[in-house]
Amino acid sequence: MSCANQGDAAKFLKSFLEEFPNPLGTEDQLPVSPLSRKVSLQEVKGESLDLGLRLLSDRNAPSWLGAAMCNAAVTELLKDDLSPHYCPKDPEQQPEDEQGVVLLQSEPLQRLFINKLREVCVAWQKQLPSPGSSSSLTHSCSVHAIRNTRRKMEDRHMILKEFNQLLGLKDGVDREYYAVFDGHGGVDAATYAATHLHIILSQQEALKSHAATAFKSSFTLTDDMFKIKAKRERLRSGSTGVAVLLTPDRLTVSWLGDSQTMLVRQGEPVTLMDPHKPEREDEKKRIEDLGGCIAFMGCWRVNGTYAVSRAIGDFDQKPYVSNEADSSSVQLNGDEDYVLLACDGFFDVVRPGDVPGLVLEALREGRGSGDDVAQSLVAQAKAAGSSDNITVLLVFLKEPQQLLTHETSSRTGEGGATAAATVI
Template sequence: MEEEARCFLRRFVEEFPAALKEDDPLPVNTPSHQVSVEELHGESLELGLRLLAARGAPLGLSALLCQAALSQLLKDDLSAFHVPCEAESDQEEEDKLVLFQSEVVQRLFFNKLIAVALSWQQDLPLCPPPSPRPLLCSVHAIKNTRRKMEDKHVVLAEFNELFGTQDGVERAYYAVFDGHGGVDAASYSATHLHVVLSKEEMLHRDAATAFKSAFKRTDNMFRGKAKREHLRSGSTGVAVLIQGQELTVAWLGDSQAILVRKGQAVTLMDPHKPEREDEKQRIEDLGGCITYMGCWRVNGTYSVSRAIGDFDQKPYVSGEADCSTIQLSGEEDYVLLACDGFFDVVKPSEVPDLVLKGLQQTGDSEEAGDLSSEPPVSGVGQRVAQKLVGHAKAEGSSDNITVMLVFLRPPEQLLVQR
């Protein structure tokens, strides 16, 4: 890894030999004009990781560079970048937030990143050793026949490196978000949920409690952005944290995750749908209703009963996540995360055979419509998600489809055991 890191740093500092000037365009566009103090952490990391990924940086190095740059940024006095008070004059006093001019403060972040890269190119610090059991992840996403792509996904095997965690416990985070009414809520969740989770005091002791708090906090943060920018979108989501020998899944809405152990599907969760009896009762107890309009909908609007966003239907559409945790025994094959564009046409019990079939088919060319962020790759297991997406489309799914498989042991072993 050290030689690869040095090679990348040499290339990077050739492209960015000095700090960006005030009139230089940012190398990556910011997603908003204003950013709150809480949002600054996630937005900066997202922009930094995108910049480095586009230039082929090793994933571990990217996480370490961004973490170091952000740490330096947060030590600075950023009050000069506050949005003038008159820009917030339409807000109630209790709702006022400290907001920054996003482009200006992110220029400072990029300059911190460049400075760290220049320093490390001269004197590379000791990098942590790679994981003794890196997890292969196969992910594929398509817009399908929909007009827009509103799914987002996150693959973060470098959770500890990104957040400077050094407690000896390996962590990896994976998530799929399925937006509706626009992509804003899904994008926001993909940018901020794992950052909020990393700050939860209970994370190391009780990941499920930490996840519930993180989902709720992310929903509240998005409420502020939605109010400022007049956004009306929502997003379901499913996220998995592997922490040592423990796997925790958290979800809102009908995006799902399933575990496969020794070739058999293991139920991890029950998706939130309006017609689920306890969800129906919860909504009716609040004074709402569910109605059938081609599918079951909350108050005749959304077809999901829990989501980030959808503030016009809160609290009927709840932002409270559910969680479950299992201990990993070493016999687990993989965990699969996907949106309803997949699970509406594929039963969880069908997944093991579909994955096995995908593992047996290697070397096929990529299908059109690939919107995944992964580079073209080959090898056993790498293209399985693509096969599953293709199957869901062939079965009649017209929705956006995102499928992610995280192999908990080498996929070659799954072929041998069958």
């Protein structure tokens, strides 16, 4: 660990303990609201890590330190006897298929988790553990999301550059995780997927040998978990999703529905996926073989309802709306420029072939800075007529300035070649 990182860590640990000099008491208000009032044992890890990351990010914790602290705290939390936080069971109100589901009260559980974070701070002030070998992945990214003209913002996204540190993976393979979830009928399904998909992915044995398979299983398991919550809380929302896992030499993509991702290599778009839409011929056949139909009502809809053919949630239309994700994987050779993830609010009005030019235009306007590229792309989609929520997440696989320099030199080279031809 560099002296600068060590100094940043020591400074943050000190400030955190100044804010929380004593453990939270049973009546103390939580500094960050939990996502849910009640959680199952399966949901404890995801909900706790979400709260911890928000708490530490709001206080400007170094991202690597925040991930490590959350992992250490949730590991200790899950060792504890959590039965004092169980919700009392009411068999008369609990459906038969949920009789065995143990629910916990979120507020006291998260007080305990924050106290675990505080204990980690106390211990690490005395001796900061080594973070292990530093990651070879140092990708910068640009993200922007707007509600647009819709009444509610139902998109969610996740950026986890410290995937291994947060989830305790120590197999020596550096990983980054990025995802965009496009909710409909409410934000619950998108929020649930953003909270739990990466947790479930990290627990799949296949992750280390075949990430694409692990991704597909993780989407299905996330949907299965959300189904229990949706039934318990009478939720009717759904969400499409697209997620990518980056390692030093491979990009793995998985998607459910019409949110999309694309790769750009040497200025040219590379197709990674075919989004699931009701009008896609194989999707139409799958739905009809199940006894359903698709109907055009302003856009193609499954059984005249949802405009997506695969999603997390939408249980009133399962299995016509499938929870089976697709995945693909591509070897990285160093020629890649960036990977872009976005919801249909972007891709419905912007063609993938136009993206490289729009990104270069944004880089020129930003004088080589990639910070505002996603904001520029969102503005382009809105100007092109999108009224939907729009989320764009762009992960640079090369430095933004390098992309601009390469583009400028290419144009100069082309101009030189033209001039030489003219002379001849």
